[in-house]
Amino acid sequence: MDGPQQRKPVGQELIIPGLAVAFTAYYFWTVQELAWEAKANGIVIGTILLALVVILLVRLGWQLSKGQASARVTLGGDRETNRTRILLMALMVGFLLALPFLGTTIALALMLFAAMWLLGGRHWPTLVGVSVVTPLLVWFALIWLLGTRFPAGPFEHLMAALLGIAD
Amino acid sequence: MELDLGTLSHLFGRSFSLWWAIIPGIALGLAVGVLPGFSPQNTLIILLPLTLAMDVEAALAFMISLYCANHLSGGIPAILVNIPGSAGAAATCIDGYQMTKNGQAQQALVLSFVASVAGGLITSVAVLAVLPYLAQVGLLLRSVEMVVIILFGLTLIAVLAAKDMLKGLIGGAFGLMLGAIGTDQVYSTPRATFGFLELYDGLPLVPVLIGLFAISECLVMLEEKFGSGTKPTTAQRPQWVDTLDGLRMSVKYWWQIVWTAFLGLVIGVIPGAGAYIASFVAYQQSRLFSKTPEKYGTGFPPGVIAPESANNGVTSGTLVPTMAIGIPGGSTAAVMMIVLQYQGITLGPRLFQDNPNIAYGVFIMMTVAYILMIPLILPLARYASKVVAVPAHVIVPLIMGLTVVGAFADREYMFDMGLALAFGVIGYIAVKTNYHVTSILIGVLLGPIFERYLLRSLRIGQGDIMVLFSSPIANVLWALLVISVVLPLWRERRLARRAAAQT
Numbered sequence: 001m002d003g004p005q006q007r008k009p010v011g012q013e014l015i016i017p018g019l020a021v022a023f024t025a026y027y028f029w030t031v032q033e034l035a036w037e038a039k040a041n042g043i044v045i046g047t048i049l050l051a052l053v054v055i056l057l058v059r060l061g062w063q064l065s066k067g068q069a070s071a072r073v074t075l076g077g078d079r080e081t082n083r084t085r086i087l088l089m090a091l092m093v094g095f096l097l098a099l100p101f102l103g104t105t106i107a108l109a110l111m112l113f114a115a116m117w118l119l120g121g122r123h124w125p126t127l128v129g130v131s132v133v134t135p136l137l138v139w140f141a142l143i144w145l146l147g148t149r150f151p152a153g154p155f156e157h158l159m160a161a162l163l164g165i166a167d
Numbered sequence: 168m169e170l171d172l173g174t175l176s177h178l179f180g181r182s183f184s185l186w187w188a189i190i191p192g193i194a195l196g197l198a199v200g201v202l203p204g205f206s207p208q209n210t211l212i213i214l215l216p217l218t219l220a221m222d223v224e225a226a227l228a229f230m231i232s233l234y235c236a237n238h239l240s241g242g243i244p245a246i247l248v249n250i251p252g253s254a255g256a257a258a259t260c261i262d263g264y265q266m267t268k269n270g271q272a273q274q275a276l277v278l279s280f281v282a283s284v285a286g287g288l289i290t291s292v293a294v295l296a297v298l299p300y301l302a303q304v305g306l307l308l309r310s311v312e313m314v315v316i317i318l319f320g321l322t323l324i325a326v327l328a329a330k331d332m333l334k335g336l337i338g339g340a341f342g343l344m345l346g347a348i349g350t351d352q353v354y355s356t357p358r359a360t361f362g363f364l365e366l367y368d369g370l371p372l373v374p375v376l377i378g379l380f381a382i383s384e385c386l387v388m389l390e391e392k393f394g395s396g397t398k399p400t401t402a403q404r405p406q407w408v409d410t411l412d413g414l415r416m417s418v419k420y421w422w423q424i425v426w427t428a429f430l431g432l433v434i435g436v437i438p439g440a441g442a443y444i445a446s447f448v449a450y451q452q453s454r455l456f457s458k459t460p461e462k463y464g465t466g467f468p469p470g471v472i473a474p475e476s477a478n479n480g481v482t483s484g485t486l487v488p489t490m491a492i493g494i495p496g497g498s499t500a501a502v503m504m505i506v507l508q509y510q511g512i513t514l515g516p517r518l519f520q521d522n523p524n525i526a527y528g529v530f531i532m533m534t535v536a537y538i539l540m541i542p543l544i545l546p547l548a549r550y551a552s553k554v555v556a557v558p559a560h561v562i563v564p565l566i567m568g569l570t571v572v573g574a575f576a577d578r579e580y581m582f583d584m585g586l587a588l589a590f591g592v593i594g595y596i597a598v599k600t601n602y603h604v605t606s607i608l609i610g611v612l613l614g615p616i617f618e619r620y621l622l623r624s625l626r627i628g629q630g631d632i633m634v635l636f637s638s639p640i641a642n643v644l645w646a647l648l649v650i651s652v653v654l655p656l657w658r659e660r661r662l663a664r665r666a667a668a669q670t
Binding site for chain 2: 012013015016017019020023024026027030031034035036037038039040041042044045046048049052053055056059075076077081084085088089092093095096099100104108111112115116119120121126130134138141142146148149150151
């Protein structure tokens with residue numbers, strides 16, 4: 001039998017089924033009082049889903065019992081990349097939180113600059129070029145031309161005042 | 168609308184009048200196809216705010232041109248730097264890069280372009296010829312059959328595209344469950360909305376698409392570090408004589424182009440079996456039927472022609488199930504379906520009656536896109552040698568920033584941007600654990616449609632689930648569904664037993 005380090009980790013394979021089962025349980029809970037028309041679809045699909053997850057559990061259980069797999073959870077990737085990935089997602093959350101205050105153009109510019117820096121970009125012309133030109137293009141195409149009502153901030157207000165367009 | 172000559176010429180005229188959308192689509196598709204990391208679906212996702220705001224026919228013409236051109240130009244980096252620009256060009260590397268090493272880069276590019284354009288053109292015309300018959304299929308399909316077709320489509324995607332069939336099926340079922348979020352269709356009572364008013368209309372497709380594809384791919388890209396800047400090839404000075412030599416080779420192997428294009432078309436029609444599978448099957452079949460199989464892998468022209476012609480044959484094939492039965496043949500077709508749904512066009516059996524301009528127009532636009540590509544590609548072969556991979560530290564923030572902004576543009580809810588990030592995490596976990604994201608997306612996409620057909624069927628059967636087994640066509644489809652699940656399992660067991668016996 002392989003040692004615990006050599007055995008294939010399979011714990012991570014249960015994350016998506018775990019989410020699916022938890023969601024199905026929540027779905028069943030929200031429809032329990034409803035008429036059959038409102039819950040028929042969820043029950044048919046949910047039952048199929050639960051049956052598939054049971055088959056997966058049997059398969060994983062068999063692999064674990066045979067010593068071919070371990071219950072360890074890993075998504076692969078080295079510690080440094082995982083740290084960068086988490087920081088990048090945190091940066092994206094920060095971008096969403098800053099949007100109502102800074103407006104789309106400035107928040108996007110800061111996000112792009114910070115994300116490129118975080119991922120190791122140190123070439124100043126690229127950093128400045130991409131983080132200035134891209135938000136300006138977004139402002140021009142989506143806000144000015146298409147009129148999408150993105151969160152407005154100082155830049156959008158200024159441009160609206162300068163160009164005499166509705167803010 | 169009957170597809171007679173008058174209608175055809177009218178639709179061709181309309182498609183040519185959309186040149187202003189087709190040419191930028193081609194240019195953009197050619198440009199992004201050269202950049203590894205920019206898949207056609209990611210490009211279409213980034214451009215969603217634009218396509219959602221366009222007139223439906225123009226949006227469709229733009230998306231189709233971009234899609235076809237992207238399939239064509241994916242072969243350029245495959246030939247020049249041995250990095251496929253798209254998954255469908257992976258098989259092109261084998262002989263294409265060898266031709267570059269043999270000093271025949273320009274000939275390989277011309278072969279790839281001619282095979283791509285000819286393959287796409289032949290198959291889109293062939294699909295046009297059989298479309299009137301496909302339109303008749305719509306009249307045979309009722310709600311019971313549609314329930315089985317949706318399950319069958321998801322099963323095929325799980326069997327063919329997912330690395331693990333069981334996980335593919337779980338992904339599809341999870342997607343269908345997520346697609347059931349929102350108020351029900353009869354009493355409008357909310358189900359599984361987590362208390363968010365923004366989910367009462369159901370799970371919005373654009374943020375889900377952005378999360379599952381674009382954001383998850385960015386999170387995966389961080390590991391690949393491909394973008395340290397691939398050195399452009401400077402093999403030799405481009406010369407027109409090499410371009411002409413490539414054209415001569417293309418004419419010499421014309422039959423290869425034709426039959427591998429049809430192979431791609433057939434594979435493309437099967438939901439889940441995309442350009443990647445088609446190009447490798449075509450390469451393998453071309454080698455199998457060749458009189459000189461030993462030349463494959465050494466820079467042999469048919470080794471470039473077969474995958475390129477097949478992966479462009481797939482472009483028309485993949486749109487057949489999308490248009491005819493409303494099951495997207497792949498992820499790019501799913502993006503197009505989302506844009507069309509947003510514009511109020513329901514794909515599926517009724518499309519040929521309700522919106523013949525779209526149903527037939529799609530393939531005519533594709534034909535026109537390939538025709539307009541011809542004058543652009545030969546000069547491209549001469550100057551395509553400047554292939555530069557965009558560094559990951561630039562491409563990842565750009566895709567993430569632009570797609571999250573795009574998530575807002577659909578409904579103008581900040582909530583949707585957060586939802587895109589949440590689905591990005593789900594998509595990333597799904598990719599890393601081999602739960603096929605396309606299965607999940609197509610499940611979400613088809614969830615409300617599945618519910619509608621299921622409810623109709625159950626009403627016809629007065630609540631009896633056995634109504635799903637009451638039609639001969641549905642029963643045949645059930646049998647095919649069971650076979651499609653059991654056959655791969657049986658084959659796998661047989662191969663495992665044979666391998667065990669040999670060791």
